[in-house]
Amino acid sequence: MALVRFGLGRRGGEPLPADPAAWLLDQLRQPDPTRFDDPPTTAAGLSALREDRMTRPPNLESRSGESRSRALFKREATRHLANAIVTPAPFRERLVWFWTNHFTVSAKRGACAPVAAAFVEEAIRPHVTGRFGDMLLAAMRHPAMLLYLDNVGSVGPDSAAGQKNHRGLNENLARECLELHTVSPLAGYTQSDVTAFANILTGWSIDLQADPPGFRYRPFAREPGVQTLLHRPFPPGEAGGVAALAFLANHPATHRFLATKLVRHFVADDPPPDAVRVIEGVLRDTGGNLGAASAALVTLDAARAPGTKLRTPMEYVVASIRTLDVPPAQIPNLTGILAALGQPLWGAPAPNGWPDRAADWAGPEAMLQRVDWASGFASRIGGRDVEEIATNALGPLLRPETRDAIRQAGSRRDAAALLLTSPEFQRR
Amino acid sequence: MHIHTTRIGRRTALLGLAATATFGRTTLALAGAPTDRRLVVIVLRGALDGMAAVVPYGDPALAGLRGEILPAAPGQPDGMLDLGGFYGLHPALPNLHAMYRANEALIVHAVAANYRVRSHFEAQDYLESGTDHRMISGWLNRTVAALPSPATERPVGEALAVGLSVPLLLRGPADVANWAPHGFAQPAPDLYAAIAALNRHDPVTGPAIRQGLRARGYSDSVMAADAQPKDTFTFPALARFAGRMLRAGDGPRIAALELGGWDTHTAQANRLRGPLKQLDDGLAALKAALGPAWSQTAVLAMTEFGRTARMNGTKGTDHGTGTVAFLAGGAVAGGRVEANWPGLGPGQLFENRDLGPTTDLRAVAKGVLAGHLGLDAAALNRIFPGSEAVDGLRGQIRT
Numbered sequence: 001m002a003l004v005r006f007g008l009g010r011r012g013g014e015p016l017p018a019d020p021a022a023w024l025l026d027q028l029r030q031p032d033p034t035r036f037d038d039p040p041t042t043a044a045g046l047s048a049l050r051e052d053r054m055t056r057p058p059n060l061e062s063r064s065g066e067s068r069s070r071a072l073f074k075r076e077a078t079r080h081l082a083n084a085i086v087t088p089a090p091f092r093e094r095l096v097w098f099w100t101n102h103f104t105v106s107a108k109r110g111a112c113a114p115v116a117a118a119f120v121e122e123a124i125r126p127h128v129t130g131r132f133g134d135m136l137l138a139a140m141r142h143p144a145m146l147l148y149l150d151n152v153g154s155v156g157p158d159s160a161a162g163q164k165n166h167r168g169l170n171e172n173l174a175r176e177c178l179e180l181h182t183v184s185p186l187a188g189y190t191q192s193d194v195t196a197f198a199n200i201l202t203g204w205s206i207d208l209q210a211d212p213p214g215f216r217y218r219p220f221a222r223e224p225g226v227q228t229l230l231h232r233p234f235p236p237g238e239a240g241g242v243a244a245l246a247f248l249a250n251h252p253a254t255h256r257f258l259a260t261k262l263v264r265h266f267v268a269d270d271p272p273p274d275a276v277r278v279i280e281g282v283l284r285d286t287g288g289n290l291g292a293a294s295a296a297l298v299t300l301d302a303a304r305a306p307g308t309k310l311r312t313p314m315e316y317v318v319a320s321i322r323t324l325d326v327p328p329a330q331i332p333n334l335t336g337i338l339a340a341l342g343q344p345l346w347g348a349p350a351p352n353g354w355p356d357r358a359a360d361w362a363g364p365e366a367m368l369q370r371v372d373w374a375s376g377f378a379s380r381i382g383g384r385d386v387e388e389i390a391t392n393a394l395g396p397l398l399r400p401e402t403r404d405a406i407r408q409a410g411s412r413r414d415a416a417a418l419l420l421t422s423p424e425f426q427r428r
Numbered sequence: 429m430h431i432h433t434t435r436i437g438r439r440t441a442l443l444g445l446a447a448t449a450t451f452g453r454t455t456l457a458l459a460g461a462p463t464d465r466r467l468v469v470i471v472l473r474g475a476l477d478g479m480a481a482v483v484p485y486g487d488p489a490l491a492g493l494r495g496e497i498l499p500a501a502p503g504q505p506d507g508m509l510d511l512g513g514f515y516g517l518h519p520a521l522p523n524l525h526a527m528y529r530a531n532e533a534l535i536v537h538a539v540a541a542n543y544r545v546r547s548h549f550e551a552q553d554y555l556e557s558g559t560d561h562r563m564i565s566g567w568l569n570r571t572v573a574a575l576p577s578p579a580t581e582r583p584v585g586e587a588l589a590v591g592l593s594v595p596l597l598l599r600g601p602a603d604v605a606n607w608a609p610h611g612f613a614q615p616a617p618d619l620y621a622a623i624a625a626l627n628r629h630d631p632v633t634g635p636a637i638r639q640g641l642r643a644r645g646y647s648d649s650v651m652a653a654d655a656q657p658k659d660t661f662t663f664p665a666l667a668r669f670a671g672r673m674l675r676a677g678d679g680p681r682i683a684a685l686e687l688g689g690w691d692t693h694t695a696q697a698n699r700l701r702g703p704l705k706q707l708d709d710g711l712a713a714l715k716a717a718l719g720p721a722w723s724q725t726a727v728l729a730m731t732e733f734g735r736t737a738r739m740n741g742t743k744g745t746d747h748g749t750g751t752v753a754f755l756a757g758g759a760v761a762g763g764r765v766e767a768n769w770p771g772l773g774p775g776q777l778f779e780n781r782d783l784g785p786t787t788d789l790r791a792v793a794k795g796v797l798a799g800h801l802g803l804d805a806a807a808l809n810r811i812f813p814g815s816e817a818v819d820g821l822r823g824q825i826r827t
Contacts, residue, residue, distance in 0.1 A: 153694065153741065155741045167742070168740055170694065170740050170741055170742045171746050171747075175546070175547075179549075349688070350548065352549045359632075363640075364636045364637070364638075364640030365640050365643065367633060367637050367640050368641065368644065369612065371620070371640075372613065372614050375613075375615035376612055405626050410618075414615075414619050414622070418622060418626060421626070423632075426633055
């Protein structure tokens, strides 16, 4: 149950934890076991982007072959998913996914593709059990986010750069940060708050020509003067932005919003208000400690009801591969599968990320695509005993009907398809 | 098992789509309805800049707000397509311009729905709900439900969405199945049947699998007969597909399409061309595919809100308020721009930033539903809750 709800499904016959809650909490206490040789970095991603921009004409039609940016994206996406399949800390990985989706940067915006993996490894993974404020600052300063939400060219209209070049504000990042990353519309902010926050964030940019390329604060683009955001004054300079983010990170509306999203993700599509209050209280009392909030999720009474959530395509595919215990060398091309199932990795259509309710994933054709993929993938069962694998994977969650259907199936492959498409396997 | 024996199975001469593995989120949904009138609603997701698509070049304040991103004047190379001396259509919209000149396109300008949020996500929910809060059903689904019960045996609410999910606009009490080109090999029918049986009591997966199989029964029998190249999953291809479905005597009557790419915060002049061309080509493809049924068709294209009147610091525009809505079709009394133009001068912009909203988008939609589908005021007020004070615009549909 702990492996299904909070993890990514049991991998083959891996040993079951004696104390599931302790196993989950231990993952929060121990350092992240994920280790990449040669991990993705912003510098490498932006270098690829720079090279593509220099060597490849901007006109799409005249391009040929794969850009360095795209190749890097594919390599990193494959590596990210391969790690999820073998990780001994699946709860931690789920948290990485959750927060990556909360701070969506999408490779649908081409310039973000080469830095998407670096964003996860630099801005998200180090902070999933740390302070939300640290994650927020890391995400908002990350070149992937600054590129995705157009802040790199946002210039204060009264700044030196604005006066000289007649350039001005782009409020996209400021608006989405308020709406999607922190206080949410619950806080009742106005257009003047959005404008003020956009002014505060002017100058937060990137330098593609530097060596290594990366984040760069451009003081000449910073709108001068004190800016008032949600009735608070924030000073000029880079420090004003850092202070504004610290303020937003610990705003009560942010705690409420994050608690609601966490409970929706780990407990139920309609988050039980009591559970939300518990998590909200933990965030408030700990100054936004995400490790403490995650630990509190594990101990919620509401989290004990099984199967309340439908697995998203990404959760479903990774769980299927873990269940059939496919050897790493034989793992299929997951990026293509996820795209076909409607959830390409780091490719959400909009800054609000992937939806988190069953209704958004259970369109009839979406379900059939899943069924079709699983029926084909079921051939990986080989000569193994499906009932044993089903028992390993689902334990007490396995329904008698499903066990009967597996026993009565015409082939091992059909039996495995029935396991993977059963409602209890599609849920977590 | 009866999974493949569906009533819609008879109609499959209409369909012809080949498999592709890279289909994104929903772009087309269709519904049956007891009428011969055809209604197509296109949701332009991401906030279309109405003043870029239909440029009020006659307004003296325009150049000062956004001179750098304006297309060339009418008559110049790659210039605007004139709409009678004050407005000019973006040069990427020649097909729409031809419809306008044939009195088949009506443009409503300075339009906005009754919410004033500037969040895409809330606004799209409200736009599709047809009110200023998120509902669990969309106004187009409620429209299907409000039409009189069919005298024939045609099942009410028989609908099909193409894509992996059903847009809120068409969600609701009337059932909507959906279909997308499938990229994976399909198992044998008896395994489908066993999987459907195993899921039958699940409130989420059960109905989804049932409806999905039903929809595939509808579509698959003609796939082999009329396959198209794999790269046709563009907006014009879906519009053509919608047109073919809607044309048939016993086909669906209502279609919803989506087209994104409008959120032009940067480099707007370049970035708008692609989506505008998609929209324009799509309208032409829809018209061609509908054939004679075009004369019974009304198309409404709408977006969640407009964009700032002033160009921003990165040669784009930010989230705003007033924008345009397009009506096209043989049933539309077109050939004009309908607007209570608010002006762009000092003191005339909404909140000193946006094109002022002087026409309620619900008035446009109510006018179409009344004129085209014959719905009365009581039905329209159920479809758009809280809109009692808003009368539908008259004269949008030919009588």
